[in-house]
Amino acid sequence: DVKVTQSSRYLVKRTGEKVFLECVQDMDHENMFWYRQDPGLGLRLIYFSYDVKMKEKGDIPEGYSVSREKKERFSLILESASTNQTSMYLCASMGGRAGNEQFFGPGTRLTVL
Amino acid sequence: LAKTTQPISMDSYEGQEVNITCSHNNIATNDYITWYQQFPSQGPRFIIQGYKTKVTNEVASLFIPADRKSSTLSLPRVSLSDTAVYYCLVGASLYNTDKLIFGTGTRLQVFP
Numbered sequence: 001d002v003k004v005t006q007s008s009r010y011l012v013k014r015t016g017e018k019v020f021l022e023c024v025q026d027m028d029h030e031n032m033f034w035y036r037q038d039p040g041l042g043l044r045l046i047y048f049s050y051d052v053k054m055k056e057k058g059d060i061p062e063g064y065s066v067s068r069e070k071k072e073r074f075s076l077i078l079e080s081a082s083t084n085q086t087s088m089y090l091c092a093s094m095g096g097r098a099g100n101e102q103f104f105g106p107g108t109r110l111t112v113l
Numbered sequence: 114l115a116k117t118t119q120p121i122s123m124d125s126y127e128g129q130e131v132n133i134t135c136s137h138n139n140i141a142t143n144d145y146i147t148w149y150q151q152f153p154s155q156g157p158r159f160i161i162q163g164y165k166t167k168v169t170n171e172v173a174s175l176f177i178p179a180d181r182k183s184s185t186l187s188l189p190r191v192s193l194s195d196t197a198v199y200y201c202l203v204g205a206s207l208y209n210t211d212k213l214i215f216g217t218g219t220r221l222q223v224f225p
Contacts, residue, residue: 004156035215042200043157043215090156100145104156 003027004105006091012111019078021108023091031094032074033058033102034066036087043090049074081112117201122220131188133219135201138182144204146177146184149215151198157215160199161186188221196223 007022025032031050035043035058045058049068063085067075074093078085088109092102118136125131137146145164149157161168163175163184174187188195200218 040217042217045214092156096159101147101159101162102149102157104158107154107156109154 004091004093004103006089006105006108008108009106010109010111012113013078013081014113015082017078017081017112019081019110019112021076021078021089021091021110023074023076023105024072025074025093025103026072027093027095027103028071029093029095029103030071032068033092033094034064034074034076035090035092036060036085037090037107038087046076081110083112086110086112117203117214117216119199119201119216119219121217122222124222124224125191126224127192128190131191131195131221131223133186133188133199133201133221134183135186135203136183137201137203140181140203144181146175146181147202148173148175148184148186149200149202151200151218157200191221191223193223193225195221197221 004025013019033048034046036046037043044060046060046064047055047058047066049055052068052071055066065077088107090107091105094102145162147162148160150160151157161170161173161175163177165177168175176185198218198220200215
């Protein structure tokens with residue numbers, strides 16, 4: 001089975017802190033994604049990466065950056081956390097038989113105080 | 114932007130068949146239709162994918178009419194554990210990231 005793991009299930013940070021969210025997948029997928037999920041808004045794409053050191057902005061990249069130094073690892077960085085970044089963050093990799101099935105991690109619930 | 118429309122919520126009782134329809138009027142020729150299921154505090158999970166007619170797996174069936182402008186996810190004999198949010202995506206791939214839109218999905222509540 002594909003496994004996507006995220007470094008933390010729950011995280012509490014203070015405004016202005018730098019926050020790192022780590023995601024690791026074990027299926028050698030080239031494509032990885034970061035979403036945030038908020039009540040009433042569904043999942044929104046923040047950034048994605050289609051190869052090592054490659055990244056593309058999604059719908060809501062402001063306030064975030066990403067890093068993909070190794071194929072299996074995709075990190076989301078909040079340079080200076082703000083309260084409006086309190087959310088559930090979901091990482092996914094893409095693969096499967098048709099090549100477009102997304103496999104999600106369990107999510108990280110981030111609270112910024 | 115590709116757009117799908119689903120009911121916001123549905124209620125059912127255990128043992129009933131549930132059909133959730135998704136409208137996708139601007140589906141492109143090469144687009145696949147994919148459904149995901151999400152339980153509270155978990156990431157979405159792939160359920161089924163299809164291109165046309167009917168696809169069935171151990172979890173669900175997917176019905177796609179000839180014009181492909183809609184699709185229906187069918188869950189046979191639901192149980193309490195099928196209570197979840199169900200998302201319909203059309204054409205989602207790396208080359209069409211504007212279609213990586215999960216929206217708010219359909220919240221299915223199954224009652225005993």
